[in-house]
Amino acid sequence: MFEGFARVWTPLAASAALKQAPLGFTLAGEKIVLFRDTSGAPAALLDRCPHRGVALSLGQVKANGCLECPFHGWQFNARGVNQHIPFNPQARRETLGATPLPVREMGDLIWVYTAPGVEAPTEPTPPEGLTDPDLARTIIERTWNCHWTRAMENMLDSPHLPFVHRKTIGKFTRRYMTPDSTMTVTWDDTEFGGLTRSLVDGRDGGGRLEFHRPNVMALHIPIPNRHLRIHALVIPVDQQRTRLMVVGSRDFLKYRWAQGLFAANSARIADEDRAVVESSWPSEVPPISQEHSVATDRATLAFRKYYFETLKPSAI
16 A cells, blocks of 8 residues: 555645545545544544445444545444444444544644554654744645655755746756856755755855654744745656645745735746656656766655655666
């Protein structure tokens, strides 16, 4: 299950999107349903009734907090335990449960662990910009026609900024780059993944990128004494599709009217990347030896090494 993306915590949905009705998602090729129990806590099950394989996301959440299958009315609680089978009081319900997944709600997001079971061996460790209750956050979503690894590498790639984003976040680099400029890209391993900085002709503008394993990027935008971050949450759907959630966080302009401005800016930056990333071939990043790389690819090569050594080692 979850080929190339197993046994990791990933954001899956915005908390605000999960209300009374269940929501269905595809995550790394597996169908998942999210719903809330009577306490309001999120639950995650494989979106497949163990009876006849029907999508549980087509059902409804009952007053007892159970998710009811739309086909024959079987009911499952947040742990996947079968609570009711109509017309069959003698059925051994303890052997007829749905498959649960570990789930957490942190900040404004719902996180899922990509392995079946109720418990997970670890907890999500998102960057502070996604969880600090004192920050204002905006969330936009896009679906790209590419493998998630191409999208993830794009988010860690600084050299493309003055070209793809020449009118937005790349214009600052364009101001002082020349045809003979040199970019120095550093990478430091961290407990959460990695930290990368990019200096053009030795100039450090103060920005930096964090990679939070397996699929979160945090861009620190340097504003003195202020918090401003852009987070890219790169969520695999299948071999050819990726859900991109862009979450901006800030400690200023927290007014409701400002939300639309920040959301529009995040959407513009994300949309600038889309056509370029979707054109990459093959869709999934190949092993390092199968593409030509240079010194400024240091951060993306660090991700690729992690991907093939940890998430998909059999492909090497």
